Amino acid sequence: MRQYPLCIERVRQRSVAAQMFGHLGRERMCTDILKAVRIELSTPVKYIKRVGERVAAGLAERGIETVEDLLYHLPFRYEDRLHPKPLAEYRVGEMASIVGEVRGTVLLRTRSAPIFEMTVGVKPPREIREARYEIRDSKDGMSGLLRPPPVLETVKCLWFHGTYLRDKFKPGQMIALYGKLDGSRSGNALGAVPGATKFKMVQPTFEILPDATATGEDAEFTMLEMGRIVPVYESLGGKTPWGAKLTSRWLRRVMWTVFRELAESGAVADETLPAVLRERLGLPARMAALEGLHFPAAGTPMTELMSARTPAHRRLIFEEFWYLELGLELKRRRLRERVGTAFATGEKVREALKQMLPFKPTAAQKRVLGEIVSDMRAARPMRRLLQGDVGSGKTIVALQAALVAIENGYQVAMMAPTEILATQHYLYARRLLSELISPTTGKPYRIALLTGSLDDRTKREVRGRIFRGEIDLAIGTHALVEEKVDFENLGLVIVDEQHRFGVQQRFKLMRKPGAGEPDVLVMTATPIPRTLALTVYGDLEVSVLDELPPGRTPIVTRRMPEERSGEVWDFVRKQVEAGRQAYIVYPVIEGDKDDQPELDFARGDENLSDYEQEAGPSAPSQDDKFKKSGKPKKGAQGKIFEKQKLRSATEMFEQLRAGEFSGLRLGMLHGRMSADDKEVAMARFKRGEVDVLVATTVIEVGVDVPNATVMVIEHAERFGLAQMHQLRGRVGRGAAKSYCVLLTGSKISREAELRLDAMVQTQNGFQLAEIDLEQRGPGEFFGTRQAGLPEFRVANLARDRDVLELAKIEAAKFVYSPDPKMDRAQIDAVWARLKQQWQRRYGLVEA
Numbered sequence: 004m005r006q007y008p009l010c011i012e013r014v015r016q017r018s019v020a021a022q023m024f025g026h027l028g029r030e031r032m033c034t035d036i037l038k039a040v041r042i043e044l045s046t047p048v049k050y051i052k053r054v055g056e057r058v059a060a061g062l063a064e065r066g067i068e069t070v071e072d073l074l075y076h077l078p079f080r081y082e083d084r085l086h087p088k089p090l091a092e093y094r095v096g097e098m099a100s101i102v103g104e105v106r107g108t109v110l111l112r113t114r115s116a117p118i119f120e121m122t123v124g125v126k127p128p129r130e131i132r133e134a135r136y137e138i139r140d141s142k143d144g145m146s147g148l149l150r151p152p153p154v155l156e157t158v159k160c161l162w163f164h165g166t167y168l169r170d171k172f173k174p175g176q177m178i179a180l181y182g183k184l185d186g187s188r189s190g191n192a193l194g195a196v197p198g199a200t201k202f203k204m205v206q207p208t209f210e211i212l213p214d215a216t217a218t219g220e221d222a223e224f225t226m227l228e229m230g231r232i233v234p235v236y237e238s239l240g241g242k243t244p245w246g247a248k249l250t251s252r253w254l255r256r257v258m259w260t261v262f263r264e265l266a267e268s269g270a271v272a273d274e275t276l277p278a279v280l281r282e283r284l285g286l287p288a289r290m291a292a293l294e295g296l297h298f299p300a301a302g303t304p305m306t307e308l309m310s311a312r313t314p315a316h317r318r319l320i321f322e323e324f325w326y327l328e329l330g331l332e333l334k335r336r337r338l339r340e341r342v343g344t345a346f347a348t349g350e351k352v353r354e355a356l357k358q359m360l361p362f363k364p365t366a367a368q369k370r371v372l373g374e375i376v377s378d379m380r381a382a383r384p385m386r387r388l389l390q391g392d393v394g395s396g397k398t399i400v401a402l403q404a405a406l407v408a409i410e411n412g413y414q415v416a417m418m419a420p421t422e423i424l425a426t427q428h429y430l431y432a433r434r435l436l437s438e439l440i441s442p443t444t445g446k447p448y449r450i451a452l453l454t455g456s457l458d459d460r461t462k463r464e465v466r467g468r469i470f471r472g473e474i475d476l477a478i479g480t481h482a483l484v485e486e487k488v489d490f491e492n493l494g495l496v497i498v499d500e501q502h503r504f505g506v507q508q509r510f511k512l513m514r515k516p517g518a519g520e521p522d523v524l525v526m527t528a529t530p531i532p533r534t535l536a537l538t539v540y541g542d543l544e545v546s547v548l549d550e551l552p553p554g555r556t557p558i559v560t561r562r563m564p565e566e567r568s569g570e571v572w573d574f575v576r577k578q579v580e581a582g583r584q585a586y587i588v589y590p591v592i593e594g595d596k597d598d599q600p601e602l603d604f605a606r607g608d609e610n611l612s613d614y615e616q617e618a619g620p621s622a623p624s625q626d627d628k629f630k631k632s633g634k635p636k637k638g639a640q641g642k643i644f645e646k647q648k649l650r651s652a653t654e655m656f657e658q659l660r661a662g663e664f665s666g667l668r669l670g671m672l673h674g675r676m677s678a679d680d681k682e683v684a685m686a687r688f689k690r691g692e693v694d695v696l697v698a699t700t701v702i703e704v705g706v707d708v709p710n711a712t713v714m715v716i717e718h719a720e721r722f723g724l725a726q727m728h729q730l731r732g733r734v735g736r737g738a739a740k741s742y743c744v745l746l747t748g749s750k751i752s753r754e755a756e757l758r759l760d761a762m763v764q765t766q767n768g769f770q771l772a773e774i775d776l777e778q779r780g781p782g783e784f785f786g787t788r789q790a791g792l793p794e795f796r797v798a799n800l801a802r803d804r805d806v807l808e809l810a811k812i813e814a815a816k817f818v819y820s821p822d823p824k825m826d827r828a829q830i831d832a833v834w835a836r837l838k839q840q841w842q843r844r845y846g847l848v849e850a
């Protein structure tokens with residue numbers, strides 16, 4: 004950050020004072036001196052006109068420190084006030100941006116709350132007005148009869164608790180409105196022809212537009228508010244020293260000034276992409292792109308602006324992705340230079356694989372094994388992510404990879420996120436391998452389980468055997484990593500259910516002093532949208548198991564309201580009588596406490612946005628108070644938002660056992676039970692000694708009980724998509740037909756509706772993952788526990804997939820075969836910038 008001499012700071016303050024008090028002569032003098040404070044991208048925001056120390060401090064809290072930071076605070080929507088979309092082209096339920104004229108206002112005192120009502124007249128566009136005019140003219144003599152209806156269409160606007168608006172509007176004022184268009188039932192509005200008002204808006208955001216009488220700054224900036232595509236910003240939260248909010252209007256003026264001063268100061272355009280690259284891809288220069296997004300040129304298509312598809316958007320998005328991919332490409336290149344183990348895959352290895360396979364592998368399994376084996380044969384260490392939907396048969400592929408290493412005389416470590424899963428893998432591996440003789444050594448395979456709950460003596464003993472090389476395949480939980488297990492000759496590490504591990508952890512195992520690094524295979528059953536895989540796991544190669552083993556019948560998924568749970572319990576009972584087992588899953592363990600850390604979506608999803616529109620609380624709906632994730636607020640209707648009572652695992656366990664399921668064998672499993680108790684509960688369910696397992700999401704990952712055919716999820720509206728999908732994946736693992744019932748409570752947000760619909764419609768994990776990513780954004784997708792996700796200022800992983808793909812290709816090109824037309828200085832500038840960005844923005848270590 005640049006230090007500014009104190010005297011200039013003082014001059015700046017004086018100049019502000021001069022402007023406010025109108026000492027013109029003095030002001031001119033000051034501005035002359037001020038020219039010395041050149042606004043550049045790196046200039047602290049406090050030096051921007053209208054900002055100053057206090058606002059700057061507030062902005063700093065939002066991460067905005069420099070002019071550049073501020074310019075990246077992009078509008079989140081736009082209003083076309085030059086060619087607003089005609090009212091006639093809107094349909095009920097759509098969000099609308101309207102420019103109109105205040106016709107009349109009234110404050111209605113109703114029983115529950117005062118309602119402020121306003122009628123806004125909207126002129127149809129000129130084409131329509133003139134078209135009618137022609138018709139009238141052409142019918143000579145009858146023009147009076149064919150007079151068109153009044154040209155002013157009207158919209159009725161309502162604000163609950165709107166007393167504060169009483170003196171704000173005057174008839175004849177021009178106003179810009181933004182909000183959802185509802186149908187007007189009566190068709191009546193103040194001062195409009197009865198029955199002619201098609202639409203109403205409840206609590207729209209509004210901006211009073213400047214008119215001919217505007218003076219001073221307002222007049223100067225009229226052109227920012229009207230007759231153009233106007234940017235709308237998310238409020239920056241703070242206030243100006245004189246108490247005004249940092250509204251869109253304020254931001255527009257500040258941004259406008261910044262661009263003007265940048266141009267005047269002749270600051271060197273800080274271009275961040277090599278010109279050759281920009282020209283080839285047809286991307287605008289950086290400053291032009293930024294300006295084009297704050298103040299779009301007339302004629303910029305609104306749909307492109309709103310969906311971030313303008314060339315200006317693409318340019319900024321590309322830049323972010325390109326630098327990220329450059330960094331990842333370097334990482335990959337460095338990895339290729341590291342030394343691993345080149346495993347051989349001769350006759351004996353093939354024989355070993357063949358004798359292990361209990362069934363015919365699917366085509367996808369064959370392809371993926373091929374990808375893994377070709378990595379293993381290479382001398383560099385393997386870093387591969389194996390993605391596969393629940394039940395796609397990842398474990399067997401992983402065990403095949405393990406055999407390749409073992410037949411080569413190496414040890415294999417396999418890690419799972421929970422004891423249950425580690426144990427399950429262990430039993431699975433034993434079942435497949437314990438009877439077999441290694442073709443290479445002529446001896447049986449030696450497999451060990453190592454988990455945290457083993458007693459210390461056993462743990463010590465197992466560790467000893469691993470250290471002495473007496474174990475070929477060690478399967479365990481985190482304990483394997485955390486408790487410093489030394490391998491004699493570790494060749495391959497398999498990490499199951501990656502998303503449960505911190506990103507850092509996965510590197511721990513790899514670092515091993517001495518010769519070749521082990522290969523690493525990471526498996527996840529959470530289908531990750533490709534964009535995320537390319538970024539978060541960008542340093543891994545990705546294999547996808549996109550085919551389920553044959554013989555699976557689709558799981559029948561149904562949605563039912565809680566009131567009909569009786570029917571569901573009857574159904575469960577019938578299934579149990581037919582010899583099957585069932586899971587019933589709850590969002591919480593006990594009472595209505597949110598005490599279930601595993602639940603990744605229970606919090607903050609009471610965004611009943613539709614409802615809020617209808618009878619929103621009394622938040623002053625001023626200017627740009629656009630609620631993106633409307634937190635429930637207490638108003639007159641505040642009670643509606645009070646938390647509903649959730650059914651919980653422990654309570655329902657008691658209730659069902661005494662009631663609907665009396666006579667059945669019930670088990671319980673939740674996160675607050677001890678590891679031993681969990682183990683026992685799961686083992687009993689697996690052995691078929693329990694008919695119905697009442698649980699929380701701890702059963703989510705990887706648990707395999709083929710005889711279980713029913714999954715009931717209570718309060719399904721509270722679960723995230725990924726989670727529901729995982730839960731559903733617990734059934735349908737055997738030959739019998741399976742069912743998933745989504746029981747829903749009474750209040751369901753729009754987002755929850757979408758999730759439930761998606762669950763009913765598809766069983767494809769990758770499709771669900773894309774929807775999930777779109778809904779929650781990448782941060783939430785992984786949950787807060789997951790570090791390592793880069794933050795983008797413009798790009799959006801759910802939206803900009805194509806740009807990401809392009810950036811990846813272009814990054815590889817730049818690293819391996821840069822365009823000969825690019826000169827050395829440009830290339831060096833890119834690397835210098837990468838180094839700085841990699842640290843600052845992406846926070847990815849070891850650049």
Ligand code: ADP
Nearest residue numbers: 362363364365391393394395396397398399552
């Ligand atoms: P994932 O870990 O991917 O969820 P698993 O590896 O647990 O899936 O496999 C699910 C079930 O499908 C297991 O019982 C496994 O034995 C079985 N399975 C895997 N591959 C095949 C195949 N090619 N043919 C038949 N059954 C298979």
Ligand code: MG
Nearest residue numbers: 397398528705
């Ligand atoms: Mg698995």
